[in-house]
Amino acid sequence: MRPEAPPHPAEAVGAPGPAILAAEHVSLRFGGVRALTDISFEVRKGEVFSIIGPNGAGKTSMVNCISGRYRPTEGRIRFAGRDITRLATRRRAGIGIGRTFQNLALFGHMTVLDNIMVGRHHLLRHGFWTGMPYWLGGAQQEEIRNRREVEEIIDFLEIQHVRKSLAGTLSYGLRKRVELARAIALRPQLILLDEPMAGMNLEEKEDMARYILDLNEEWGMTILMIEHDMGVVMDISHRVMVLDFGRKIAEGQPDAVLADPHVRRAYLGEADEVVHDVDEPAVA
């Protein structure tokens, strides 16, 4: 997918470092539904780590446990050595965890620029009184710095031409890019991407894959991604974890995971259904 065909991320020497994120024996239940059962894994600093699995396997539930939207029924989540299992969702952005959503969550009536600034303003932690000296003294510089950083992100994601457009008027591919821009405006150390390529055409997918790789390689962000497109996952991931029915069935480098018989069974099961669906109308 990358034009100059550098070594596969899994072969790149020395990229990933120590664990930045660790899930330890995480289970999650919704009444009688066991969305996750005893999941443990680590994401290393500097890694592109993907979670794959059939529909309903628990991928989004796992990411929601990391982002704080769901609280595990059992087990722990650690980020940068700190137990964040019970940390409020809104505070996770402040400690360096950013995310995008499976379904777009932009403010459609606001411009692209304002949408990204919303992400950035989470960094301004001042209340009215504590912020008074700040507003009298450094507000202008802070605002200038904010603008500069936002413009850098806009350039990076090549969305200059739509910076004043209302987010709701953009194509789906562009909106996904703006959503990514807003998530990285917080300069997270770890970014959680929930199906970043969903609904995109081939060209948009290639662009998005390149942005994700650049974020990882040039901006040093660790990426945890859920993605259904196996080609993309295999192309850009250092390591992959496979969930099926809420359990971890494999974890490792992309090639090894793809060759794993459990994984093939989980996916071949899905493929059989797809072939069946496609065949039926032709017979009728």
Ligand SMILES: Nc1ncnc2c1ncn2[C@@H]1O[C@H](COP(=O)(O)OP(=O)(O)OP(=O)(O)O)[C@@H](O)[C@H]1O
């Ligand atoms: N808020 C919820 N309330 C009840 N059940 C839920 C909730 N969220 C997820 N589940 C259930 O947990 C299981 C795992 O769902 P989850 O959305 O995490 O899977 P997924 O792998 O992300 O699926 P998909 O690929 O379709 O997005 C499913 O059985 C789902 O119905």
